[in-house]
């Protein structure tokens with residue numbers, strides 16, 4: 579067995595030495611990923627071998643701290659700054675909605691004809707307080723209220739008969 583940074587001979591020697599003496603021929607083991615040599619001896623070494631299962635596993639799988647960190651580090655998504663120049667695409671959605679036929683119901687309340695309003699002094703005052711009820715007539719006649727049915731009780735400021 580060999581690794582990127584340990585020849586088969588060296589690997590075999592390490593395993594053999596450990597099995598025979600409980601020690602390694604060198605106090606450092608190279609990281610399998612980057613080759614960085616990491617010190618391991620005594621309890622530290624035994625602890626790591628226990629963790630890896632065997633000296634062979636340790637030698638063939640050991641990675642230094644920075645390599646482990648790199649592997650474990652979750653891929654951080656790059657923040658993409660939204661380009662201000664690009665306008666978000668507006669997707670037009672055409673939705674077809676079918677309506678059931680609308681029933682037109684004549685409301686008995688709130689429906690008043692001009693005649694109804696004109697017949698009541700109160701209503702006329704309420705409706706004409708500040709605004710002309712028949713501006714089309716008023717303007718067509720050159721600003722005159724001539725013929726307006728609301729004239730008698732109208733409170734509009736522009737009220738005048740020319």
Ligand SMILES: [Zn+2]
Pocket residue numbers: 609610611612613614641642643644645646
């Ligand atoms: Zn490494």
